[in-house]
Amino acid sequence: xxxxxxxxxxxxxxxxxxxxxxxxxxxxxxxxxxxxxxxxxxxxxxxxxxxxxxxxxxxxxxxxxxxxxxxxxxxxxxxxxxxxxxxxxxxxxxxxxxxxxxxxxxxxxxxxxxxxxxxxxxxxxxxxxxxxxxxxxxxxxxxxxxxxxxxxxxxxxxxxxxxxxxxxxxxxxxxxxxxxxxxxxxxxxxxxxxxxxxxxxxxxxxxxxxxxxxxxxxxxxxxxxxxxxxxxxxxxxxxxxxxxxxxxxxxxxxxxxxxxxxxxxxxxxxxxxxxxxxxxxxxxxxxxxxxxxxxxxxxxxxxxxxxxxxxxxxxxxxxxxxxxxxxxxxxxxxxxxxxxxxxxxxxxxxxxxxxxxxxxxxxxxxxxxxxxxxxxxxxxxxxxxxxxxxxxxxxxxxxxxxxxxxxxxxxxxxxxxxxxxxxxxxxxxxxxxxxxxxxxxxxxxxxxxxxxxxxxxxxxxxxxxxxxxxxxxxxxxxxxxxxxxxxxxxxxxxxxxxxxxxxxxxxxxxxxxxxxxxxxxxxxxxxxxxxxxxxxxxxxxxxxxxxxxxxxxxxxxxxxxxxxxxxxxxxxxxxxxxxxxxxxxxxxxxxxxxxxxxxxxxxx
Amino acid sequence: xxxxxxxxxxxxxxxxxxxxxxxxxxxxxxxxxxxxxxxxxxxxxxxxxxxxxxxxxxxxxxxxxxxxxxxxxxxxxxxxxxxxxxxxxxxxxxxxxxxxxxxxxxxxxxxxxxxxxxxxxxxxxxxxxxxxxxxxxxxxxxxxxxxxxxxxxxxxxxxxxxxxxxxxxxxxxxxxxxxxxxxxxxxxxxxxxxxxxxxxxxxxxxxxxxxxxxxxxxxxxxxxxxxxxxxxxxxxxxxxxxxxxxxxxxxxxxxxxxxxxxxxxxxxxxxxxxxxxxxxxxxxxxxxxxxx
Numbered sequence: 001x002x003x004x005x006x007x008x009x010x011x012x013x014x015x016x017x018x019x020x021x022x023x024x025x026x027x028x029x030x031x032x033x034x035x036x037x038x039x040x041x042x043x044x045x046x047x048x049x050x051x052x053x054x055x056x057x058x059x060x061x062x063x064x065x066x067x068x069x070x071x072x073x074x075x076x077x078x079x080x081x082x083x084x085x086x087x088x089x090x091x092x093x094x095x096x097x098x099x100x101x102x103x104x105x106x107x108x109x110x111x112x113x114x115x116x117x118x119x120x121x122x123x124x125x126x127x128x129x130x131x132x133x134x135x136x137x138x139x140x141x142x143x144x145x146x147x148x149x150x151x152x153x154x155x156x157x158x159x160x161x162x163x164x165x166x167x168x169x170x171x172x173x174x175x176x177x178x179x180x181x182x183x184x185x186x187x188x189x190x191x192x193x194x195x196x197x198x199x200x201x202x203x204x205x206x207x208x209x210x211x212x213x214x215x216x217x218x219x220x221x222x223x224x225x226x227x228x229x230x231x232x233x234x235x236x237x238x239x240x241x242x243x244x245x246x247x248x249x250x251x252x253x254x255x256x257x258x259x260x261x262x263x264x265x266x267x268x269x270x271x272x273x274x275x276x277x278x279x280x281x282x283x284x285x286x287x288x289x290x291x292x293x294x295x296x297x298x299x300x301x302x303x304x305x306x307x308x309x310x311x312x313x314x315x316x317x318x319x320x321x322x323x324x325x326x327x328x329x330x331x332x333x334x335x336x337x338x339x340x341x342x343x344x345x346x347x348x349x350x351x352x353x354x355x356x357x358x359x360x361x362x363x364x365x366x367x368x369x370x371x372x373x374x375x376x377x378x379x380x381x382x383x384x385x386x387x388x389x390x391x392x393x394x395x396x397x398x399x400x401x402x403x404x405x406x407x408x409x410x411x412x413x414x415x416x417x418x419x420x421x422x423x424x425x426x427x428x429x430x431x432x433x434x435x436x437x438x439x440x441x442x443x444x445x446x447x448x449x450x451x452x453x454x455x456x457x458x459x460x461x462x463x464x465x466x467x468x469x470x471x472x473x474x475x476x477x478x479x480x481x482x483x484x485x486x487x488x489x490x491x492x493x494x495x496x497x498x499x500x501x502x503x504x505x506x507x508x509x510x511x512x513x514x515x516x517x518x519x520x521x522x523x524x525x526x527x528x529x530x531x532x533x534x535x536x537x538x539x540x541x542x543x544x545x546x547x548x549x550x551x552x553x554x555x556x557x558x559x560x561x562x563x564x565x566x567x568x569x570x571x572x573x574x575x576x577x578x579x580x581x582x583x584x585x586x587x588x589x590x591x592x593x594x595x596x597x598x599x600x601x602x603x604x
Numbered sequence: 605x606x607x608x609x610x611x612x613x614x615x616x617x618x619x620x621x622x623x624x625x626x627x628x629x630x631x632x633x634x635x636x637x638x639x640x641x642x643x644x645x646x647x648x649x650x651x652x653x654x655x656x657x658x659x660x661x662x663x664x665x666x667x668x669x670x671x672x673x674x675x676x677x678x679x680x681x682x683x684x685x686x687x688x689x690x691x692x693x694x695x696x697x698x699x700x701x702x703x704x705x706x707x708x709x710x711x712x713x714x715x716x717x718x719x720x721x722x723x724x725x726x727x728x729x730x731x732x733x734x735x736x737x738x739x740x741x742x743x744x745x746x747x748x749x750x751x752x753x754x755x756x757x758x759x760x761x762x763x764x765x766x767x768x769x770x771x772x773x774x775x776x777x778x779x780x781x782x783x784x785x786x787x788x789x790x791x792x793x794x795x796x797x798x799x800x801x802x803x804x805x806x807x808x809x810x811x812x813x814x815x816x817x818x819x820x821x822x823x824x825x826x827x828x829x830x831x832x833x834x835x836x837x838x839x840x841x842x843x844x845x846x847x848x849x850x851x852x853x854x855x856x857x858x859x860x861x862x863x864x865x866x867x868x869x870x871x872x873x874x875x876x877x878x879x880x881x882x883x884x885x886x887x888x889x890x891x892x893x894x895x896x
């Protein structure tokens with residue numbers, strides 16, 4: 001191989017590693033956590049500029065031909081660390097700016113616009129980073145000790161970059177495959193439901209923005225240390241689209257896909273065009289066609305192969321757990337006792353009877369329409385209570401208000417004696433107030449067993465730090481949770497679907513998953529919104545008996561249902577809601593005697 | 605003071621171009637439910653077609669070319685919606701996915717133009733007309749024509765939305781497509797016609813944009829798209845009247861700050877306004893309810 005080829009390959013190694021690190025960060029944000037950060041390139045740029053001004057001498061050096069802030073002349077590896085740190089830090093204002101709305105496509109456009117704006121500012125404000133001309137002559141790591149032009153230096157640099165990429169890959173994989181990673185994927189599939197199960201979306205999104213920002217920043221730092229220059233042309237909004245294209249084409253939700261995508265798209269495209277003679281067509285035609293090709297690839301892949309070249313793997317957690325429980329112990333398996341295994345907290349100590357939840361004059365106002373209009377209700381501990389009413393009576397809205405998914409305009413809600421009116425949904429869920437949804441709300445790209453164990457509260461591995469400590473730290477608890485899930489799946493007859501994607505089940509089965517998942521959350525009060533819709537009547541009776549049994553064991557359930565036969569058999573007391581107000585309350589036998597109720601609802 | 609008035613004059617011209625673009629964008633979003641980030645690239649494609657028509661012979665007026673541009677904008681918008689966005693929507697793709705698709709379309713359209721045309725800029729052959737002074741505002745005949753054109757379109761659109769069956773059907777479709785269909789409105793046809801209409805507005809705004817800019821290239825509308833988004837979100841997405849008001853505010857602020865801050869940063873106020881709205885009130889400041 002000629003010297004030139006070797007040089008070229010060394011270059012390729014560094015570029016590839018840089019692209020891999022950047023794509024992994026985006027894969028974490030977009031593929032795993034579902035955050036569409038259209039301003040991603042901004043974080044890479046921040047890392048590159050930071051590394052540059054940390055490494056550069058003051059701007060009076062070299063005859064003062066370029067202007068910039070900083071210029072501290074700091075030695076390796078300070079610029080590189082600074083790049084990652086700043087990449088992470090600049091994520092923080094974004095979380096403050098867009099907060100809980102961060103996943104929406106509107107927020108995505110906000111991020112895109114922010115990146116474009118900063119590019120404009122950096123281009124025009126010369127004193128910051130030398131404006132449109134950009135920074136050049138950035139010192140390379142250890143360039144005073146070794147000769148950066150040498151073949152060896154180039155290869156060592158490339159190897160170092162590749163090591164960083166490898167480290168990033170294993171770190172991100174460790175996080176993704178942990179219970180915390182599962183919560184991230186749950187948030188991606190359905191944020192509202194994850195919230196209702198006690199997941200702190202804001203904290204997860206912040207963590208992912210910072211982590212992805214650090215990866216982007218690091219990639220920028222590695223790149224600028226190699227090419228020694230950086231200017232606004234290198235980080236236009238289109239560069240973000242390239243990285244998105246890489247993640248989509250490689251396969252999102254899967255870091256192997258991100259690596260492949262990085263090698264195919266940013267690297268492959270850049271390099272392929274080198275081999276096309278530039279004399280072909282008018283000047284600028286080949287680069288322009290490159291962009292066209294990237295656009296075509298995005299649209300084409302999203303249509304023909306949305307899962308990418310390497311699809312997200314289905315995680316056969318149940319099969320894994322069965323293997324562990326059956327096979328020899330190796331430090332992970334063992335006696336399956338843990339907090340996750342214990343029955344709903346405190347039911348032995350709490351006395352039967354009395355209100356677990358009460359409301360005072362709750363009003364929910366949808367732009368002048370009072371969907372719930374002054375409801376004062378109390379839910380008795382240990383009872384399977386029902387809530388009925390005609391369509392549009394405000395039943396679901398009331399449940400949503402109790403769980404915190406809609407804002408209460410007036411009135412107060414007390415749960416276990418505590419005023420929770422202003423408490424966010426996820427904290428109510430953690431306190432034991434859990435709801436299900438009227439519409440199908442399974443996490444589609446989680447398996448049935450993953451759906452179930454995602455709801456287990458307080459898992460050690462379900463924090464960012466816990467996820468870093470690896471399977472040895474949280475594996476045992478995971479097995480306990482799977483064991484509990486197995487009991488439930490057997491009871492509800494879904495055991496054979498344990499490792500099937502929940503999104504591939506029938507409507508009725510998905511409802512069962514949802515009920516089981518809510519039960520896994522160890523609620524003190526469970527709010528079920530039409531759980532029997534789409535479920536065979538005989539199965540519904542079986543579920544009803546199960547729910548009654550759970551109440552006998554100390555849980556409290558408030559259930560909205562249209563099927564009155566179900567109410568007759570299982571629910572006591574039953575509250576009738578009409579036009580946002582409570583019409584009557586009592587046993588079904590009493591209600592059937594009540595003329596007003598019969599008129600409003602029971603007849604017809 | 606005269607500097608301020610002059611910049612207000614430029615602002616009114618920019619606002620007029622922006623109003624046509626933003627109203628088209630907003631109605632298109634209302635009816636199709638797509639935040640079409642390729643909208644600016646369709647504007648530029650139309651502006652290019654106008655350029656070729658304009659160059660056919662010395663007698664071909666840019667105003668005639670604009671009509672051709674409107675036709676191309678209409679057809680291109682229809683094709684993109686019908687054969688790209690709508691199929692993705694029918695598959696149940698999330699809005700964010702459609703936005704990514706629209707970014708792909710943006711790359712395809714813009715860089716196809718650049719591949720054909722190169723990176724150089726083009727200018728129309730046209731006369732600027734006599735310079736007119738009015739109450740301290742100094743405007744060329746062409747600039748006045750753009751303002752007039754925009755006013756005509758705004759009034760026309762108002763009449764269309766308020767008083768015609770098609771306008772009402774369009775508002776109904778934007779408010780709730782399923783409900784509209786159940787009420788006997790042929791929503792597919794409404795969507796098709798709305799794409800043609802908003803695409804025509806997109807084509808005309810592209811040509812007026814290019815006229816106003818003096819010379820243009822394949823990527824010239826990138827920053828203008830941010831102004832369109834700012835105007836649309838200021839007025840509330842899907843709200844044509846909001847978009848008109850938003851265009852006026854954004855257009856004037858942009859040109860006034862070009863004079864008083866420096867031209868380099870003239871887009872920054874629009875950016876900041878858009879970001880604040882997205883963070884605080886993504887449904888818009890002037891948003892009052894359904895479309896129209």
